[in-house]
Amino acid sequence: xxxxxxxxxxxxxxxxxxxxxxxxxxxxxxxxxxxxxxxxxxxxxxxxxxxxxxxxxxxxxxxxxxxxxxxxxxxxxxxxxxxxxxxxxxxxxxxxxxxxxxxxxxxxxxxxxxxxxxxxxxxxxxxxxxxxxxxxxxxxxxxxxxxxxxxxxxxxxxxxxxxxxxxxxxxxxxxxxxxxxxxxxxxxxxxxxxxxxxxxxxxxxxxxxxxxxxxxxxxxxxxxxxxxxxxxxxxxxxxxxxxxxxxxxxxxxxxxxxxxxxxxxxxxxxxxxxxxxxxxxxxxxxxxxxxxxxxxxxxxxxxxxxxxxxxxxxxxxxxxxxxxxxxxxxxx
Amino acid sequence: xxxxxxxxxxxxxxxxxxxxxxxxxxxxxxxxxxxxxxxxxxxxxxxxxxxxxxxxxxxxxxxxxxxxxxxxxxxxxxxxxxxxxxxxxxxxxxxxxxxxxxxxxxxxxxxxxxxxxxxxxxxxxxxxxxxxxxxxxxxxxxxxxxxxxxxxxxxxxxxxxxxxxxxxxxxxxxxxxxxxxxxxxxxxxxxxxxxxxxxxxxxxxxxxxxxxxxxxxxxxxxxxxxxxxxxxxxxxxxxxxxxxxxxxxxxxxxxxxxxxxxxxxxxxxxxxxxxxxxxxxxxxxxxxxxxxxxxxxxxxxxxxxxxxxxxxxxxxxxxxxxxxxxxxxxxx
Numbered sequence: 001x002x003x004x005x006x007x008x009x010x011x012x013x014x015x016x017x018x019x020x021x022x023x024x025x026x027x028x029x030x031x032x033x034x035x036x037x038x039x040x041x042x043x044x045x046x047x048x049x050x051x052x053x054x055x056x057x058x059x060x061x062x063x064x065x066x067x068x069x070x071x072x073x074x075x076x077x078x079x080x081x082x083x084x085x086x087x088x089x090x091x092x093x094x095x096x097x098x099x100x101x102x103x104x105x106x107x108x109x110x111x112x113x114x115x116x117x118x119x120x121x122x123x124x125x126x127x128x129x130x131x132x133x134x135x136x137x138x139x140x141x142x143x144x145x146x147x148x149x150x151x152x153x154x155x156x157x158x159x160x161x162x163x164x165x166x167x168x169x170x171x172x173x174x175x176x177x178x179x180x181x182x183x184x185x186x187x188x189x190x191x192x193x194x195x196x197x198x199x200x201x202x203x204x205x206x207x208x209x210x211x212x213x214x215x216x217x218x219x220x221x222x223x224x225x226x227x228x229x230x231x232x233x234x235x236x237x238x239x240x241x242x243x244x245x246x247x248x249x250x251x252x253x254x255x256x257x258x259x260x261x262x263x264x265x266x267x268x269x270x271x272x273x274x275x276x277x278x279x280x281x282x283x284x285x286x287x288x289x290x291x292x293x294x295x296x297x298x299x300x301x302x303x304x305x306x307x308x309x310x311x312x313x314x315x316x317x318x319x320x321x322x323x324x325x326x327x328x329x330x331x332x
Numbered sequence: 333x334x335x336x337x338x339x340x341x342x343x344x345x346x347x348x349x350x351x352x353x354x355x356x357x358x359x360x361x362x363x364x365x366x367x368x369x370x371x372x373x374x375x376x377x378x379x380x381x382x383x384x385x386x387x388x389x390x391x392x393x394x395x396x397x398x399x400x401x402x403x404x405x406x407x408x409x410x411x412x413x414x415x416x417x418x419x420x421x422x423x424x425x426x427x428x429x430x431x432x433x434x435x436x437x438x439x440x441x442x443x444x445x446x447x448x449x450x451x452x453x454x455x456x457x458x459x460x461x462x463x464x465x466x467x468x469x470x471x472x473x474x475x476x477x478x479x480x481x482x483x484x485x486x487x488x489x490x491x492x493x494x495x496x497x498x499x500x501x502x503x504x505x506x507x508x509x510x511x512x513x514x515x516x517x518x519x520x521x522x523x524x525x526x527x528x529x530x531x532x533x534x535x536x537x538x539x540x541x542x543x544x545x546x547x548x549x550x551x552x553x554x555x556x557x558x559x560x561x562x563x564x565x566x567x568x569x570x571x572x573x574x575x576x577x578x579x580x581x582x583x584x585x586x587x588x589x590x591x592x593x594x595x596x597x598x599x600x601x602x603x604x605x606x607x608x609x610x611x612x613x614x615x616x617x618x619x620x621x622x623x624x625x626x627x628x629x630x631x632x633x634x635x636x637x638x639x640x641x642x643x644x645x646x647x648x649x650x651x652x653x654x655x656x657x658x659x660x661x662x663x664x
Contacts, residue, residue: 025362094464100472100585112578121465125455132426133453140432142493144476150612152586156637161474161500163640168496185613191646246444253432254484280482281517305488314523
């Protein structure tokens with residue numbers, strides 16, 4: 001790569017465009033406008049076909065999946081020549097997408113914001129958003145995304161992450177769960193999860209969301225490694241509260257912790273609408289401090305609350321009082 | 333709530349519409365079409381203003397944030413009367429959004445897919461996608477979303493999740509990081525993270541992404557609790573590899589593990605393009621089994637690889653051979 005000092009003065013632009021799941025109706029207005037504005041379109045063949053109506057008369061560079069760095073370098077070359085380039089990704093260009101490799105290539109080449117090449121990232125719905133929308137409401141509580149691809153990430157890093165989030169009861173979206181060559185990663189992921197989660201934990205496998213070959217399978221953690229999973233699948237593993245009912249996978253938000261849904265939604269005893277739970281931070285700190293005064297050691301409290309002992313020691317020192325009353329709207 | 337048996341026969345519909353960050357250009361075509369198709373629009377006042385041009389002549393029910401269950405109940409009532417209802421959320425309706433509470437209310441009322449009320453969830457870019465797009469490329473590796481609100485979730489659950497993902501080196505997006513009443517959750521989150529991450533870990537705080545009062549601050553983990561954080565902020569905490577350069581927060585994807593970027597992108601010794609890393613699952617298993625044969629006990633290996641000993645025992649039994657050669661395109 002050449003030094004950035006030779007960059008052309010005319011304004012080039014690199015737009016990283018997330019087109020969502022891959023059906024035209026789920027693209028944003030800005031994604032369409034960015035593609036329309038571009039002189040050059042670079043992307044994986046499948047995605048370029050989806051915007052065929054927008055690209056007439058433009059230079060189109062079709063690339064296969066293994067050439068991510070090449071795509072970024074090509075985009076930079078065109079932008080240096082004053083062109084506007086749209087790098088088209090499915091999903092969100094920032095989620096396991098081209099945004100990262102592109103910035104890595106730009107920095108390597110000495111790019112700065114005032115060098116004459118503008119960079120814009122156009123956000124879109126990532127696979128986890130699209131797949132969740134199709135299966136119900138699995139992501140209404142804390143969740144994470146983990147790629148099972150070990151082509152760029154050492155396995156112990158991936159395994160450590162799987163173990164940590166299985167333990168801490170996250171809903172998990174597995175990206176790149178399996179390929180022709182990588183068949184054992186999903187088996188290992190299952191084993192790591194089964195150490196912490198019930199065998200009947202709901203799992204949804206979504207292939208080609210919002211596309212012609214869309215296919216959704218509901219299964220359970222103990223069965224998921226046998227399911228039909230491929231390169232175009234996303235695997236959603238529920239948390240300990242997630243259930244499947246009427247063909248919908250739902251993770252409850254926690255209203256049942258505060259409201260009695262059978263009684264027309266009145267608050268449970270000791271709870272107040274718009275306020276932290278009695279087991280929220282301040283209530284919990286007060287309880288913790290009371291347990292400690294009653295003789296429980298930090299080690300005992302750590303085991304009881306399943307939290308590290310040194311955090312318990314810190315928490316015992318924290319102020320356990322609410323701040324002065326604040327008038328506030330806007331929380332559940 | 334009444335029993336579902338009384339539901340009207342005419343086809344009602346509930347559409348849960350994620351409108352993205354809250355600027356019209358980042359809405360999807362389907363989100364606009366769903367709002368245009370609806371007879372009744374229900375949502376938080378701020379979001380309804382954004383689609384003011386689409387709602388003329390429709391019934392509009394403006395609700396405040398604390399009334400999520402009420403909004404879902406109202407949507408169900410209208411749908412029972414054969415109306416099409418759009419429940420409008422910012423971001424993605426499935427990510428800490430209305431999709432969960434709505435299904436909870438529907439199931440409570442005995443809803444089934446063939447009861448005459450259709451439910452559609454329209455995915456959109458969630459806050460983590462929008463905020464990431466504005467700050468650079470922080471989410472190009474495994475990430476998670478954690479809400480710091482303890483209004484429906486006990487604090488120990490939140491603390492356990494923070495601790496787990498800080499340890500396992502995820503990029504983290506904190507939703508609902510702070511409010512007028514909840515000021516200490518962000519301090520506790522910081523303390524939990526500092527037990528595992530460097531004090532200078534990059535942090536970005538994004539307020540009102542893509543809206544008029546958009547405001548972005550870059551800071552570091554040891555400073556983040558002092559930053560201006562509110563109800564409309566999302567906090568992005570980098571992983572151990574995340575850096576800020578030229579005003580962009582970037583998490584490298586890991587190309588440097590495989591390619592020598594200084595040498596024009598040739599693969600490093602022992603690595604092959606399109607194949608798992610030498611430290612990928614199969615290579616790692618082979619190494620692990622060799623270490624074991626050389627005398628290392630599972631406990632020693634567990635400490636060395638920072639993984640649970642019982643997982644190491646399982647891994648020592650796993651097949652460490654590649655499946656028969658498969659012709660395959662499509663991985664980095």
